[in-house]
Amino acid sequence: MHIAQSWIDIAYLIAACLFVVGIKGMTKPKTAVRGNMLAAIGMGVAAVITLLNKHIVSYEVIIAGLVVGGTIGAVMAKKVQMTSMPQMIALLNGFGGGASFAVASAEFFRGGAGDVVSIIATGAAVLIGAVTLTGSLVAFAKLQELIDGKPMGFPGMKLVNAILFIGSLVAIGYLVVHPGVESVFWALAIAACILGLFLVLPIGGADMPVVIALLNSYSGVAASAAGFVMGNSALIITGSLVGASGLILTSIMCKAMNRSLTNVLFGVMAEAG
Amino acid sequence: MDFVAELALFVLAIFLGVELITKVPPTLHTPLMSGSNAISGITLVGALIAAGSDAGTLINVLGFIAVVLATINVIGGFMVTNRMLAMFKRK
Secondary structure, three states: OOOOHHHHHHHHHHHHHHHHHHHHHHOOOOOHHHHHHHHHHHHHHHHHHHOOOOOOOOOHHHHHHHHHHHHHHHHHHHHOOHHHHHHHHHHHHHHHHHHHHHHHHHHHHHOOOOOHHHHHHHHHHHHHHHHHHHHHHHHHHHHOOOOOOOOOOOOOHHHHHHHHHHHHHHHHHHHHHOOOOHHHHHHHHHHHHHHHHHHHOOOOHHHHHHHHHHHHHHHHHHHHHHHHHHOOHHHHHHHHHHHHHHHHHHHHHHHHOOOOHHHHHHHHHHHHO | OOHHHHHHHHHHHHHHHHHHOOOOOHHHHHHHHHHHHHHHHHHHHHHHHHHHOOOOHHHHHHHHHHHHHHHHHHHHHHHHHHHHHHHHHHO
8 A cells, every 4th residue: 555755754744743852851851751652653653654655565575674673672672781771772873874874775776876966865874874883883892891992093093094084985976976886885885884993993981972972973864864865854854853962962971971072082092093 | 855855854953953952961861862872763764665665686685684773773772762761760
Protein backbone atom coordinates (compact mmCIF):
# COMPACT_ATOMS: atom_id res chain seq x y z
CA MET A 1 0.00 0.00 0.00
CA HIS A 2 1.33 3.41 -0.94
CA ILE A 3 0.06 6.86 -0.04
CA ALA A 4 0.72 10.34 -1.41
CA GLN A 5 4.01 11.97 -0.47
CA SER A 6 2.22 14.93 1.14
CA TRP A 7 0.63 12.65 3.79
CA ILE A 8 4.03 11.17 4.49
CA ASP A 9 5.52 14.66 4.85
CA ILE A 10 2.76 15.63 7.28
CA ALA A 11 3.53 12.55 9.38
CA TYR A 12 7.21 13.55 9.30
CA LEU A 13 6.22 17.00 10.56
CA ILE A 14 4.32 15.41 13.46
CA ALA A 15 7.36 13.25 14.22
CA ALA A 16 9.63 16.32 14.14
CA CYS A 17 7.30 18.11 16.62
CA LEU A 18 7.44 15.06 18.92
CA PHE A 19 11.25 15.15 18.76
CA VAL A 20 11.30 18.87 19.64
CA VAL A 21 8.94 18.42 22.59
CA GLY A 22 10.83 15.26 23.57
CA ILE A 23 14.26 16.93 23.62
CA LYS A 24 12.82 19.88 25.54
CA GLY A 25 11.33 17.46 28.07
CA MET A 26 14.63 15.65 28.51
CA THR A 27 16.31 18.85 29.73
CA LYS A 28 14.22 18.88 32.95
CA PRO A 29 14.22 16.14 35.61
CA LYS A 30 10.43 16.11 36.01
CA THR A 31 9.59 15.66 32.35
CA ALA A 32 12.63 13.64 31.23
CA VAL A 33 10.94 10.21 31.14
CA ARG A 34 7.97 11.58 29.22
CA GLY A 35 10.31 13.42 26.86
CA ASN A 36 12.09 10.19 25.99
CA MET A 37 8.74 8.44 25.42
CA LEU A 38 7.49 11.21 23.11
CA ALA A 39 10.70 11.09 21.09
CA ALA A 40 10.37 7.29 20.81
CA ILE A 41 6.77 7.69 19.59
CA GLY A 42 7.99 10.24 17.04
CA MET A 43 10.51 7.72 15.76
CA GLY A 44 7.77 5.09 15.52
CA VAL A 45 5.56 7.45 13.50
CA ALA A 46 8.42 8.34 11.12
CA ALA A 47 9.44 4.69 10.61
CA VAL A 48 5.92 3.32 10.05
CA ILE A 49 4.88 6.04 7.61
CA THR A 50 8.10 5.53 5.64
CA LEU A 51 7.03 1.94 4.92
CA LEU A 52 4.21 3.41 2.81
CA ASN A 53 6.68 5.34 0.62
CA LYS A 54 6.15 4.60 -3.08
CA HIS A 55 9.86 3.93 -3.62
CA ILE A 56 9.66 0.91 -1.35
CA VAL A 57 8.80 -2.06 -3.53
CA SER A 58 10.04 -5.00 -1.48
CA TYR A 59 9.91 -5.67 2.23
CA GLU A 60 12.11 -8.76 2.72
CA VAL A 61 15.36 -6.87 3.34
CA ILE A 62 13.59 -4.32 5.54
CA ILE A 63 11.95 -6.95 7.76
CA ALA A 64 15.17 -8.93 8.07
CA GLY A 65 17.09 -5.76 9.01
CA LEU A 66 14.48 -4.63 11.53
CA VAL A 67 14.37 -8.05 13.23
CA VAL A 68 18.16 -8.43 13.42
CA GLY A 69 18.78 -4.81 14.47
CA GLY A 70 15.86 -4.71 16.91
CA THR A 71 16.98 -7.91 18.64
CA ILE A 72 20.61 -6.81 18.95
CA GLY A 73 19.60 -3.34 20.17
CA ALA A 74 17.16 -4.65 22.77
CA VAL A 75 19.57 -7.28 24.10
CA MET A 76 22.38 -4.74 24.33
CA ALA A 77 20.17 -2.24 26.15
CA LYS A 78 18.97 -4.89 28.64
CA LYS A 79 22.38 -6.40 29.34
CA VAL A 80 24.55 -3.28 29.65
CA GLN A 81 25.78 -2.33 33.12
CA MET A 82 24.81 1.12 34.40
CA THR A 83 28.50 1.93 34.83
CA SER A 84 29.13 1.16 31.15
CA MET A 85 26.60 3.69 29.85
CA PRO A 86 29.07 6.16 28.25
CA GLN A 87 30.66 3.48 26.08
CA MET A 88 27.23 2.05 25.25
CA ILE A 89 26.14 5.46 23.96
CA ALA A 90 29.41 5.74 22.01
CA LEU A 91 28.79 2.38 20.36
CA LEU A 92 25.15 3.14 19.51
CA ASN A 93 26.17 6.52 18.14
CA GLY A 94 28.82 4.89 15.98
CA PHE A 95 26.16 2.59 14.54
CA GLY A 96 24.00 5.64 13.74
CA GLY A 97 26.89 7.25 11.87
CA GLY A 98 27.57 3.95 10.12
CA ALA A 99 23.93 3.77 9.05
CA SER A 100 24.10 7.24 7.42
CA PHE A 101 27.35 6.18 5.76
CA ALA A 102 25.63 3.05 4.37
CA VAL A 103 22.55 5.00 3.22
CA ALA A 104 24.69 7.51 1.32
CA SER A 105 26.76 4.67 -0.18
CA ALA A 106 23.60 2.89 -1.34
CA GLU A 107 22.39 6.11 -3.00
CA PHE A 108 25.78 6.55 -4.69
CA PHE A 109 25.82 3.04 -6.16
CA ARG A 110 22.18 3.31 -7.18
CA GLY A 111 23.23 6.32 -9.23
CA GLY A 112 20.44 8.33 -7.63
CA ALA A 113 22.65 11.31 -6.85
CA GLY A 114 22.96 13.17 -10.12
CA ASP A 115 22.84 16.91 -9.44
CA VAL A 116 25.51 18.92 -7.66
CA VAL A 117 23.60 19.27 -4.39
CA SER A 118 23.00 15.50 -4.10
CA ILE A 119 26.63 14.69 -4.85
CA ILE A 120 27.97 17.15 -2.29
CA ALA A 121 25.42 15.87 0.24
CA THR A 122 26.41 12.26 -0.50
CA GLY A 123 30.07 13.14 0.02
CA ALA A 124 29.26 14.97 3.28
CA ALA A 125 27.16 12.05 4.58
CA VAL A 126 29.95 9.59 3.77
CA LEU A 127 32.66 11.79 5.30
CA ILE A 128 30.80 12.69 8.50
CA GLY A 129 29.11 9.29 8.84
CA ALA A 130 32.40 7.39 8.52
CA VAL A 131 34.21 9.74 10.94
CA THR A 132 31.35 9.22 13.43
CA LEU A 133 31.53 5.44 12.96
CA THR A 134 35.26 4.90 13.49
CA GLY A 135 35.64 7.77 15.99
CA SER A 136 32.85 6.35 18.16
CA LEU A 137 34.34 2.85 17.94
CA VAL A 138 37.65 4.22 19.25
CA ALA A 139 35.81 6.05 22.06
CA PHE A 140 34.00 2.79 22.89
CA ALA A 141 37.24 0.76 22.84
CA LYS A 142 38.99 3.25 25.11
CA LEU A 143 36.19 3.37 27.69
CA GLN A 144 35.70 -0.40 27.58
CA GLU A 145 39.48 -0.69 28.08
CA LEU A 146 39.88 -2.77 24.95
CA ILE A 147 42.68 -0.36 24.09
CA ASP A 148 44.77 1.92 26.30
CA GLY A 149 42.77 4.93 27.51
CA LYS A 150 45.83 7.16 27.41
CA PRO A 151 46.25 9.64 24.55
CA MET A 152 47.86 7.93 21.57
CA GLY A 153 49.53 9.55 18.61
CA PHE A 154 52.60 10.03 16.52
CA PRO A 155 54.61 13.05 15.40
CA GLY A 156 52.91 14.90 12.60
CA MET A 157 49.49 13.40 13.33
CA LYS A 158 47.81 16.80 13.00
CA LEU A 159 49.35 17.24 9.56
CA VAL A 160 48.20 13.76 8.48
CA ASN A 161 44.68 14.58 9.70
CA ALA A 162 44.69 17.86 7.79
CA ILE A 163 45.81 16.02 4.64
CA LEU A 164 43.09 13.37 5.10
CA PHE A 165 40.43 16.05 5.58
CA ILE A 166 41.52 18.19 2.62
CA GLY A 167 41.94 15.04 0.51
CA SER A 168 38.34 14.07 1.35
CA LEU A 169 37.10 17.49 0.25
CA VAL A 170 39.09 17.20 -2.98
CA ALA A 171 37.57 13.74 -3.59
CA ILE A 172 34.05 15.20 -3.12
CA GLY A 173 34.95 18.00 -5.54
CA TYR A 174 36.20 15.42 -8.06
CA LEU A 175 32.94 13.49 -7.80
CA VAL A 176 31.00 16.70 -8.53
CA VAL A 177 32.92 17.12 -11.80
CA HIS A 178 33.05 13.39 -12.64
CA PRO A 179 29.99 11.80 -11.00
CA GLY A 180 29.96 8.09 -10.27
CA VAL A 181 33.71 7.34 -10.25
CA GLU A 182 33.77 4.39 -7.86
CA SER A 183 37.51 4.40 -7.07
CA VAL A 184 37.31 8.01 -5.86
CA PHE A 185 34.27 7.15 -3.78
CA TRP A 186 36.16 4.31 -2.07
CA ALA A 187 39.19 6.56 -1.51
CA LEU A 188 36.88 9.09 0.19
CA ALA A 189 35.29 6.39 2.36
CA ILE A 190 38.65 4.97 3.47
CA ALA A 191 40.20 8.41 4.14
CA ALA A 192 37.15 9.35 6.26
CA CYS A 193 37.35 6.09 8.27
CA ILE A 194 41.05 6.69 9.03
CA LEU A 195 40.35 10.33 9.90
CA GLY A 196 37.78 9.21 12.49
CA LEU A 197 40.34 6.89 14.12
CA PHE A 198 43.08 9.53 14.17
CA LEU A 199 40.82 12.26 15.55
CA VAL A 200 39.83 10.30 18.66
CA LEU A 201 42.99 8.23 19.38
CA PRO A 202 44.95 11.23 20.77
CA ILE A 203 42.18 12.10 23.26
CA GLY A 204 42.41 10.76 26.81
CA GLY A 205 39.73 8.60 28.45
CA ALA A 206 38.69 11.33 30.91
CA ASP A 207 37.64 13.62 28.05
CA MET A 208 35.67 10.88 26.28
CA PRO A 209 32.17 11.98 27.43
CA VAL A 210 32.69 15.32 25.70
CA VAL A 211 33.95 13.57 22.57
CA ILE A 212 30.92 11.27 22.54
CA ALA A 213 28.62 14.28 22.85
CA LEU A 214 30.41 15.88 19.90
CA LEU A 215 30.26 12.69 17.82
CA ASN A 216 26.55 12.54 18.61
CA SER A 217 26.23 15.99 17.09
CA TYR A 218 28.15 14.72 14.03
CA SER A 219 25.81 11.77 13.57
CA GLY A 220 22.92 14.25 13.47
CA VAL A 221 24.68 16.25 10.74
CA ALA A 222 25.38 13.01 8.84
CA ALA A 223 21.68 12.11 8.97
CA SER A 224 20.81 15.59 7.75
CA ALA A 225 23.23 15.26 4.83
CA ALA A 226 21.65 11.91 3.97
CA GLY A 227 18.34 13.80 3.98
CA PHE A 228 19.64 16.18 1.31
CA VAL A 229 20.71 13.18 -0.77
CA MET A 230 17.25 11.62 -0.64
CA GLY A 231 15.21 14.83 -0.51
CA ASN A 232 13.69 13.63 2.77
CA SER A 233 12.35 16.28 5.16
CA ALA A 234 12.35 14.01 8.24
CA LEU A 235 16.08 13.41 7.91
CA ILE A 236 16.91 17.06 7.18
CA ILE A 237 14.89 18.52 10.08
CA THR A 238 15.68 15.91 12.70
CA GLY A 239 19.32 15.57 11.70
CA SER A 240 20.05 19.27 11.93
CA LEU A 241 18.01 19.51 15.15
CA VAL A 242 20.19 16.84 16.80
CA GLY A 243 23.33 18.29 15.21
CA ALA A 244 22.72 21.74 16.71
CA SER A 245 21.36 20.67 20.09
CA GLY A 246 24.18 18.12 20.37
CA LEU A 247 26.76 20.85 19.81
CA ILE A 248 25.19 23.04 22.52
CA LEU A 249 25.08 20.08 24.91
CA THR A 250 28.76 19.42 24.15
CA SER A 251 29.71 22.96 25.10
CA ILE A 252 27.56 22.78 28.28
CA MET A 253 29.30 19.53 29.26
CA CYS A 254 32.70 21.10 28.59
CA LYS A 255 31.85 23.98 30.91
CA ALA A 256 30.61 21.58 33.61
CA MET A 257 33.89 19.65 33.39
CA ASN A 258 35.91 22.88 33.29
CA ARG A 259 37.41 22.08 29.89
CA SER A 260 37.38 24.02 26.67
CA LEU A 261 36.25 22.20 23.55
CA THR A 262 39.31 23.37 21.60
CA ASN A 263 41.51 22.02 24.40
CA VAL A 264 39.81 18.64 24.33
CA LEU A 265 40.11 18.36 20.57
CA PHE A 266 43.53 19.89 19.94
CA GLY A 267 45.27 20.43 23.29
CA VAL A 268 46.08 16.82 24.06
CA MET A 269 46.99 16.23 20.48
CA ALA A 270 49.87 18.69 20.78
CA GLU A 271 51.26 16.70 23.71
CA ALA A 272 50.95 13.44 21.83
CA GLY A 273 52.36 14.85 18.63
CA MET B 1 11.23 19.18 -2.55
CA ASP B 2 13.38 21.90 -4.10
CA PHE B 3 16.77 22.73 -2.70
CA VAL B 4 15.86 26.15 -1.28
CA ALA B 5 12.95 24.68 0.70
CA GLU B 6 15.27 21.95 2.01
CA LEU B 7 17.88 24.54 2.94
CA ALA B 8 15.24 26.58 4.79
CA LEU B 9 14.23 23.54 6.85
CA PHE B 10 17.89 22.79 7.57
CA VAL B 11 18.76 26.32 8.75
CA LEU B 12 15.58 26.82 10.82
CA ALA B 13 16.01 23.43 12.51
CA ILE B 14 19.57 24.41 13.48
CA PHE B 15 18.31 27.56 15.18
CA LEU B 16 15.58 25.55 16.90
CA GLY B 17 18.13 22.99 18.11
CA VAL B 18 20.33 25.73 19.55
CA GLU B 19 17.41 27.38 21.38
CA LEU B 20 16.08 24.06 22.66
CA ILE B 21 19.01 23.31 24.96
CA THR B 22 19.33 25.94 27.65
CA LYS B 23 20.05 25.05 31.26
CA VAL B 24 20.48 21.32 31.73
CA PRO B 25 21.26 19.97 35.23
CA PRO B 26 24.51 17.91 35.14
CA THR B 27 22.71 14.69 36.16
CA LEU B 28 20.73 14.89 32.94
CA HIS B 29 23.73 15.40 30.66
CA THR B 30 24.27 11.69 29.96
CA PRO B 31 20.57 10.77 29.54
CA LEU B 32 20.02 13.77 27.25
CA MET B 33 23.04 12.79 25.17
CA SER B 34 21.70 9.25 25.02
CA GLY B 35 18.20 10.40 24.08
CA SER B 36 19.36 12.71 21.32
CA ASN B 37 21.63 9.91 20.10
CA ALA B 38 18.54 7.73 19.76
CA ILE B 39 16.82 10.53 17.82
CA SER B 40 19.80 10.78 15.46
CA GLY B 41 18.84 7.23 14.52
CA ILE B 42 16.26 8.98 12.30
CA THR B 43 18.59 7.91 9.51
CA LEU B 44 16.51 4.70 9.82
CA VAL B 45 14.03 6.45 7.50
CA GLY B 46 16.68 6.72 4.79
CA ALA B 47 17.81 3.18 5.52
CA LEU B 48 14.28 1.79 5.05
CA ILE B 49 13.90 3.53 1.68
CA ALA B 50 17.32 2.27 0.51
CA ALA B 51 16.62 -1.28 1.71
CA GLY B 52 13.18 -1.41 0.11
CA SER B 53 14.17 -0.01 -3.28
CA ASP B 54 15.20 -3.46 -4.60
CA ALA B 55 17.84 -1.97 -6.93
CA GLY B 56 20.37 -4.80 -7.06
CA THR B 57 22.41 -6.94 -4.71
CA LEU B 58 24.91 -4.29 -3.62
CA ILE B 59 22.13 -1.81 -2.76
CA ASN B 60 20.24 -4.55 -0.89
CA VAL B 61 23.33 -5.41 1.15
CA LEU B 62 24.07 -1.75 1.95
CA GLY B 63 20.39 -1.19 2.73
CA PHE B 64 20.32 -4.20 5.04
CA ILE B 65 23.45 -2.98 6.89
CA ALA B 66 21.92 0.51 7.18
CA VAL B 67 18.61 -0.82 8.57
CA VAL B 68 20.38 -3.10 11.08
CA LEU B 69 22.71 -0.35 12.34
CA ALA B 70 19.99 2.32 12.50
CA THR B 71 17.57 -0.03 14.29
CA ILE B 72 20.21 -0.94 16.89
CA ASN B 73 20.79 2.80 17.39
CA VAL B 74 17.07 3.59 17.73
CA ILE B 75 15.88 0.62 19.84
CA GLY B 76 19.03 0.44 21.96
CA GLY B 77 19.12 4.22 22.36
CA PHE B 78 15.58 4.73 23.60
CA MET B 79 15.67 1.66 25.88
CA VAL B 80 18.99 2.66 27.44
CA THR B 81 17.79 6.24 27.99
CA ASN B 82 14.65 4.92 29.62
CA ARG B 83 16.70 2.70 31.95
CA MET B 84 18.93 5.60 32.96
CA LEU B 85 16.00 7.90 33.65
CA ALA B 86 14.16 5.21 35.62
CA MET B 87 17.21 4.95 37.87
CA PHE B 88 17.17 8.69 38.57
CA LYS B 89 13.51 8.54 39.48
CA ARG B 90 14.05 5.99 42.25
CA LYS B 91 16.60 8.21 44.02
